[in-house]
Amino acid sequence: MGQQLRSEEMTLCQLFLQSEAAYACVAELGELGLVQFRDLNSATNAFQRKFVNEVRRCDEMERKLRFLEREVRKDNLPIVSFGDNPEAPQPREMIDLEATFEKLENELNEVNTNAEALKKTFLELTELKHILKQTQQFFDEVGMGPWSTSNPRGSKKYQVGAIHYHSGSERAWDDDGILQMADGGPTHDEHATLLGEDARGQPQNAAGAAALKLGFVAGVILRERLPSFERLLWRVCHGNVFLRQCDIDVALEDPVSGDLVSKSVFIIFFQGDQLKAKVKKICESFRATLYPCPDTPTERREMSVGVLTRIEDLNTVLRQTQDHRHRVLAAANKNIQNWVVRVRKIKAIYHTLNLFNLDVTQKCLIAECWCAVNDIDRIHYALRRGTEKSGSSVPCILNRMDTKETPPTYNRTNKFTAAFQTMVDAYGVASYREINPTPFTVITFPFLFAVMFGDCGHGLIMFLFALWMVLKEQGIMAQKSKDEIWNTFFGGRYIILLMGGFSIYTGLIYNDCFSKSLNIFGSAWSIKKSDLSNDSSMLLPSKNFDGTPYAFGVDPIWQLATNKIPFSNSYKMKVSVILGVMQMTFGVMLSFYNHRFFQNRLNIICEFIPQMIFLMSIFGYLVLCILGKWMTYYENPSCAPSLLLMLINMVMFSYPASDGTCITESFYTGQQFFQVILVLIAMACIPWILLAKPLILRKLWLAQNGQYGTLNTVQVQQKDETQIIYNEDGTIAQQPAMQETVVNNAGHDFGHGITLDNFDFGEIFINQAIHTIEYCLGSVSHTASYLRLWALSLAHAQLSEVLWNMVLRVGLNQDGAMGGIVLFLMFGFWAGLTVMVLLLMEGLSAFLHALRLHWVEFQSKFYHGEGYLFAPFSFESILHNAELEDSA
Amino acid sequence: MVSAVIPFLFFTVFWGIIGFVVPILIPRSDNRALIQTLVMLTAACCYLFWLCVWLSQLNPLIGPILSKDVIWMITEYW
Numbered sequence: 001m002g003q004q005l006r007s008e009e010m011t012l013c014q015l016f017l018q019s020e021a022a023y024a025c026v027a028e029l030g031e032l033g034l035v036q037f038r039d040l041n042s043a044t045n046a047f048q049r050k051f052v053n054e055v056r057r058c059d060e061m062e063r064k065l066r067f068l069e070r071e072v073r074k075d076n077l078p079i080v081s082f083g084d085n086p087e088a089p090q091p092r093e094m095i096d097l098e099a100t101f102e103k104l105e106n107e108l109n110e111v112n113t114n115a116e117a118l119k120k121t122f123l124e125l126t127e128l129k130h131i132l133k134q135t136q137q138f139f140d141e142v143g144m145g146p147w148s149t150s151n152p153r154g155s156k157k158y159q160v161g162a163i164h165y166h167s168g169s170e171r172a173w174d175d176d177g178i179l180q181m182a183d184g185g186p187t188h189d190e191h192a193t194l195l196g197e198d199a200r201g202q203p204q205n206a207a208g209a210a211a212l213k214l215g216f217v218a219g220v221i222l223r224e225r226l227p228s229f230e231r232l233l234w235r236v237c238h239g240n241v242f243l244r245q246c247d248i249d250v251a252l253e254d255p256v257s258g259d260l261v262s263k264s265v266f267i268i269f270f271q272g273d274q275l276k277a278k279v280k281k282i283c284e285s286f287r288a289t290l291y292p293c294p295d296t297p298t299e300r301r302e303m304s305v306g307v308l309t310r311i312e313d314l315n316t317v318l319r320q321t322q323d324h325r326h327r328v329l330a331a332a333n334k335n336i337q338n339w340v341v342r343v344r345k346i347k348a349i350y351h352t353l354n355l356f357n358l359d360v361t362q363k364c365l366i367a368e369c370w371c372a373v374n375d376i377d378r379i380h381y382a383l384r385r386g387t388e389k390s391g392s393s394v395p396c397i398l399n400r401m402d403t404k405e406t407p408p409t410y411n412r413t414n415k416f417t418a419a420f421q422t423m424v425d426a427y428g429v430a431s432y433r434e435i436n437p438t439p440f441t442v443i444t445f446p447f448l449f450a451v452m453f454g455d456c457g458h459g460l461i462m463f464l465f466a467l468w469m470v471l472k473e474q475g476i477m478a479q480k481s482k483d484e485i486w487n488t489f490f491g492g493r494y495i496i497l498l499m500g501g502f503s504i505y506t507g508l509i510y511n512d513c514f515s516k517s518l519n520i521f522g523s524a525w526s527i528k529k530s531d532l533s534n535d536s537s538m539l540l541p542s543k544n545f546d547g548t549p550y551a552f553g554v555d556p557i558w559q560l561a562t563n564k565i566p567f568s569n570s571y572k573m574k575v576s577v578i579l580g581v582m583q584m585t586f587g588v589m590l591s592f593y594n595h596r597f598f599q600n601r602l603n604i605i606c607e608f609i610p611q612m613i614f615l616m617s618i619f620g621y622l623v624l625c626i627l628g629k630w631m632t633y634y635e636n637p638s639c640a641p642s643l644l645l646m647l648i649n650m651v652m653f654s655y656p657a658s659d660g661t662c663i664t665e666s667f668y669t670g671q672q673f674f675q676v677i678l679v680l681i682a683m684a685c686i687p688w689i690l691l692a693k694p695l696i697l698r699k700l701w702l703a704q705n706g707q708y709g710t711l712n713t714v715q716v717q718q719k720d721e722t723q724i725i726y727n728e729d730g731t732i733a734q735q736p737a738m739q740e741t742v743v744n745n746a747g748h749d750f751g752h753g754i755t756l757d758n759f760d761f762g763e764i765f766i767n768q769a770i771h772t773i774e775y776c777l778g779s780v781s782h783t784a785s786y787l788r789l790w791a792l793s794l795a796h797a798q799l800s801e802v803l804w805n806m807v808l809r810v811g812l813n814q815d816g817a818m819g820g821i822v823l824f825l826m827f828g829f830w831a832g833l834t835v836m837v838l839l840l841m842e843g844l845s846a847f848l849h850a851l852r853l854h855w856v857e858f859q860s861k862f863y864h865g866e867g868y869l870f871a872p873f874s875f876e877s878i879l880h881n882a883e884l885e886d887s888a
Numbered sequence: 889m890v891s892a893v894i895p896f897l898f899f900t901v902f903w904g905i906i907g908f909v910v911p912i913l914i915p916r917s918d919n920r921a922l923i924q925t926l927v928m929l930t931a932a933c934c935y936l937f938w939l940c941v942w943l944s945q946l947n948p949l950i951g952p953i954l955s956k957d958v959i960w961m962i963t964e965y966w
Contacts, residue, residue: 005921005925414919417922439922439925439926440925440929442926442929443925443926443929443930443933444929444933447930447933447937451937502933505934505937506937509937509938509941510941519966522966523962523966524945525951525952527954527959527962527963528963537953538950538951538952538953539951539952539953539954540951541947541948541949541950541951544951545948545951547891547892548891548892548895549892549895549942549945549946550945551894551895551942552895552899552938553938553941554941554945555945555952557952557954557962558952560952560954560958560962561952561953561954562953562954562955563950563952563953564952566950567950567952570944571940571941571944574940574944575937575940575941575944578936578940579936579937582936627943630943630944630946630947631943631946631947632947633947634947634949637948637949637950640949
């Protein structure tokens with residue numbers, strides 16, 4: 001069992017870094033990604049550490065970069081990433097970076113404030129422009145006499161207003177018109193007067209204008225606020241004001257939020273100062289902007305010309321500001337990704353430096369780290385590079401340390417095994433230097449999956465899909481998709497590739513291709529025309545069978561047979577048991593290699609051997625019987641022994657006398673004797689597993705402790721009561737003379753890899769009992785559990801057959817041109833269902849079952865999974881995680 | 889019965905070569921042990937699976953039940 005199948009041998013190292021070289025060294029180690037630093041200041045909180053200021057500065061830089069990125073995104077510039085990996089900058093470069101970011105941020109802030117102010121002015125001017133236009137139009141309309149619906153701005157209100165004005169002296173009202181006016185409804189008289197008055201500027205209207213002096217305000221309000229605004233105005237002013245509104249047909253940009261909002265122009269006429277104050281207050285409360293609007297048309301015209309020129313000017317300025325901003329951002333955009341990487345690296349380095357201890361002399365930093373023994377040379381080399389870069393003359397020192405702590409588990413993976421390793425780690429990280437099941441899982445997992453998924457058509461689709469992902473790997477990885485489901489598939493592309501490949505193989509063996517069989521070698525069953533005589537009968541093995549089974553896989557004739565399921569059930573069930581027993585045996589074998597590696601002879605004798613015997617004597621025997629039955633020729637097939645009954649009878653010790661049914665007859669001579677022996681051996685294994693180990697341990701412990709008698713007993717008595725009982729009934733030999741020599745028996749090794757520091761018989765015995773029950777019951781239930789291989793493969797085969805018969809067959813049965821169309825549609829439906837149901841859903845379920853078989857049935861035989869993962873300090877993983885966080 | 893042995897020999901030798909000869913030929917590299925494990929396990933799994941299906945059909949206990957149409961089609965086309 002090669003070293004490659006275990007996790008790396010790890011060692012704890014102490015690092016002495018010169019304070020001026022520490023930064024460069026850590027940077028090099030970060031690029032290397034092979035050491036895991038331990039926190040030597042876990043007692044101090046984050047704010048009391050040495051480099052907290054630097055970390056804070058990095059945070060500040062990150063904030064600025066995020067701001068920049070946001071601004072870039074606002075301008076719809078594409079974020080360019082060259083995928084380059086700049087080295088961590090020197091500490092002194094940090095100041096330059098900071099200055100650059102500061103300058104950029106200030107510049108952008110300034111530009112933004114300017115732009116905002118300009119936009120605000122622009123908005124005001126635009127609104128004013130609209131007001132002038134609308135009021136002018138209104139005043140014009142009032143003066144022009146007959147109103148017509150052809151009026152471009154002609155809302156109903158204008159028309160109504162016109163009618164009122166013209167019919168003012170006659171007081172002939174159009175009730176409908178007034179109702180349309182406003183819901184608050186002013187009295188008719190006032191309305192007429194108002195209208196007469198507000199047109200007083202027009203020379204034609206001099207006659208009706210004399211009596212009242214009316215004031216007006218004009219402004220702009222959000223369109224959705226208008227109805228309530230209007231209502232409130234009427235209510236507050238008791239209808240003594242006249243409001244006129246008109247929508248601005250272009251949406252205006254809000255300078256603060258940048259959203260487009262639709263607004264309306266309004267103009268309110270009123271009489272007297274009191275009303276004016278009220279109106280203004282209401283306007284204020286509704287956030288309506290009021291604009292000065294000159295009384296006379298000439299002034300208005302002048303003003304609107306002025307406004308237009310100012311808008312022109314403003315537009316030019318605004319455009320220039322935008323251009324400037326765009327240029328600044330475009331320039332920054334080229335570097336942003338690079339900067340982000342550099343700042344993150346600096347931050348990671350300072351975070352790491354915070355884990356270090358300061359030497360008494362303040363001249364060097366002391367770090368502790370875990371690293372693989374095989375990597376020490378590379379680490380040395382990286383440290384030397386770091387020292388050279390920083391220009392320090394004193395080299396860094398790396399010392400290996402001895403420790404009692406359990407080192408982290410570090411399994412080297414490549415892109416092929418990584419996904420499988422993740423799968424194994426998901427159950428539990430292997431204990432340090434325990435056999436790593438991943439290399440076996442790489443094959444057995446897709447294989448067991450394929451046993452359940454066996455269909456070469458479906459396997460081929462799956463295989464091609466995975467092959468495409470594997471071949472386009474570089475391109476797909478560069479795209480950095482954020483779709484979680486897609487990433488899951490892509491991450492498992494090698495698993496899917498193997499699953500597909502094995503499914504093709506098992507599909508060929510099952511002779512299933514989209515539920516149809518391939519007849520490559522010619523069926524082993526021959527049929528003559530004479531067989532046609534009897535209606536639907538069984539072909540007889542003695543008569544129609546050639547004697548040579550179909551060379552590769554299931555005979556295609558079974559696909560056409562009506563009794564296909566009884567045949568495949570019997571076959572698949574037995575295969576499941578065989579595969580299951582094989583895999584479990586393999587698992588127990590691996591436990592042997594584990595025990596041997598840890599030099600635990602006791603476990604080999606007291607656990608591995610009886611476990612193996614137990615498994616073999618019952619389930620190994622069953623497998624042999626299955627193979628034997630397959631290889632035996634029965635003249636009368638109904639007399640073939642039932643293995644199930646045989647197994648039950650074997651465990652029950654019941655061997656009924658021949659009762660006429662030949663099915664329970666013995667399989668071979670001496671069967672009864674052999675089976676009884678096997679069951680007895682298996683039974684004997686149970687107390688062997690249960691008792692041997694605790695008792696031997698107890699004896700060893702006694703042998704060590706008994707001789708130093710009472711002192712030890714007294715000590716133990718003070719510690720633990722269970723130990724006293726055990727000590728008192730066990731110790732005889734007391735040699736007071738040796739009392740002084742042994743006060744402390746901690747950490748004593750018996751040469752079996754067993755340390756008996758705190759020996760607690762009760763605990764060990766209970767553990768062993770649980771272990772025994774788990775194993776013995778487990779081998780029964782786990783064997784049964786492997787029957788899921790049969791169940792799922794049956795379900796898959798049946799489902800795909802049903803799909804073919806119910807869907808595609810309908811299309812195939814049609815004739816003529818119509819048949820072509822129906823087949824076309826039906827094929828689409830069938831293909832869609834095949835992918836969705838058979839590949840995705842069935843694939844997922846087979847995947848989960850295969851996963852369970854590995855996690856529970858296989859790994860429980862040898863795998864402890866009590867380790868913790870090696871998490872090296874590596875820029876690559878830090879940057880990767882940060883990117884994931886960003887995208888989340 | 890002699891012809892029955894041919895596929896058995898063929899597949900045994902075939903997977904035997906993959907399982908025992910190919911691992912020896914794998915070039916030295918960091919991943920040699922891994923690749924060897926994978927190849928041998930593949931051969932073991934595939935051979936076992938083939939062997940099971942072959943053995944199970946060696947001495948059939950039941951024959952296929954076919955309908956008249958199918959028998960007729962088989963005699964015509966196979």
